[in-house]
Amino acid sequence: MSQGNQGRMLAVERRQRIIDMLENHSSVLIADICRECGVSAVTARADLDYLEGEGRLKRTHGGAVPVSEYVIPRVSERVRKNARAKQAIARRAAECVSDGEMILVGSGSTTLEFVKALRGKHDLTIVTNSCHIIEHAEQYLPDVTIMSTGGILARKYRHYYGPLVGASLADIYLDQVFLGADGFEPSFGFLAEYEQTAYAKVEFLKHARTKIVLMDSSKVGAGRSFLRFAKPDDVDLVIMEKDPEGMVFEACNQGERSVEVVQALFEE
Numbered sequence: 562m563s564q565g566n567q568g569r570m571l572a573v574e575r576r577q578r579i580i581d582m583l584e585n586h587s588s589v590l591i592a593d594i595c596r597e598c599g600v601s602a603v604t605a606r607a608d609l610d611y612l613e614g615e616g617r618l619k620r621t622h623g624g625a626v627p628v629s630e631y632v633i634p635r636v637s638e639r640v641r642k643n644a645r646a647k648q649a650i651a652r653r654a655a656e657c658v659s660d661g662e663m664i665l666v667g668s669g670s671t672t673l674e675f676v677k678a679l680r681g682k683h684d685l686t687i688v689t690n691s692c693h694i695i696e697h698a699e700q701y702l703p704d705v706t707i708m709s710t711g712g713i714l715a716r717k718y719r720h721y722y723g724p725l726v727g728a729s730l731a732d733i734y735l736d737q738v739f740l741g742a743d744g745f746e747p748s749f750g751f752l753a754e755y756e757q758t759a760y761a762k763v764e765f766l767k768h769a770r771t772k773i774v775l776m777d778s779s780k781v782g783a784g785r786s787f788l789r790f791a792k793p794d795d796v797d798l799v800i801m802e803k804d805p806e807g808m809v810f811e812a813c814n815q816g817e818r819s820v821e822v823v824q825a826l827f828e829e
C-alpha cells in the first residue's frame with residue numbers, strides 16, 4: 562500500500578492493522594505503526610491508548626505488546642480471587658460511611674465489594690467511573706443516588722477513562738474517596754495495572770479530602786510492570802485484611818504525614 566493511501570486509512574482500519582501486527586510479532590513500536598500506516602507518532606500513540614482502553618493490548622515504553630503478555634482479569638473474575646479478604650475489607654470500609662454522605666468510588670473488584678457492603682445505608686450519593694458499580698447500585702441500592710463520570714468506555718473492563726474523567730470532576734470536592742490498588746511497592750507506592758487506570762485514580766485523588774485505599778495483602782510487593790498513582794504517604798487510610806509484617810504501615814509512615822493502616826481481620 563502506498564504512503565498516500567496509508568495516510569487516508571480510517572482509524573478503525575489503522576487500529577485493526579496494529580492488532581494484526583501484534584498477532585504476527587511479540588511487540589510493536591510506534592515507529593513501526595508510523596511506517597506501516599503512514600501516520601504521525603501522535604496519531605500512533607492515540608491509537609495505542611484507545612486499544613489499551615479497550616483491553617486489546619498493553620502499552621509499553623515506545624510501543625505495545627499483546628494483552629496476553631499481561632493477563633488482566635475482568636472485574637467479575639477478580640471478585641472471586643481472595644473473595645473473603647475483599648469482603649472483610651469492604652465491611653470495614655463501609656463503617657467509614659455515614660448516611661447522607663456523597664463519596665467518590667473508583668473502579669475495581671474490591672471497591673465493588675465495598676459498594677455491596679453499603680446496603681442498608683441511606684441517602685448516599687456515589688460518584689464513580691465503574692459501570693459494574695453503577696449497575697449494582699441501580700439494582701440493589703434504591704436509596705443511593707448514582708453519578709457517573711464522563712470518559713471513554715473501556716468495554717472489556719466496564720469503566721470510563723481519559724481526560725473527560727477529570728473534566729467531569731472539575732467542580733466536585735468531597736470528604737472521602739475510595740480506591741482499589743493493583744499492587745504496592747513499599748519503596749515506591751500504590752500501583753495500577755495500566756496507564757489509563759492510573760490516570761483515573763490520580764484524578765479521583767484530587768477531589769476528596771480523605772483518601773482511602775482498599776487493598777488485600779496479595780497486592781503487597783506485586784512484581785509486574787505497574788504504574789504508580791500515589792506515593793505511600795499520599796493517602797490517609799489503607800484498609801487491608803492483614804498487613805504482612807507491618808510492611809505497608811512502615812512504608813506509609815516514613816515521612817511527616819501519618820497514614821492509618823487498618824486490618825480487617827477475619828477467620829480463614
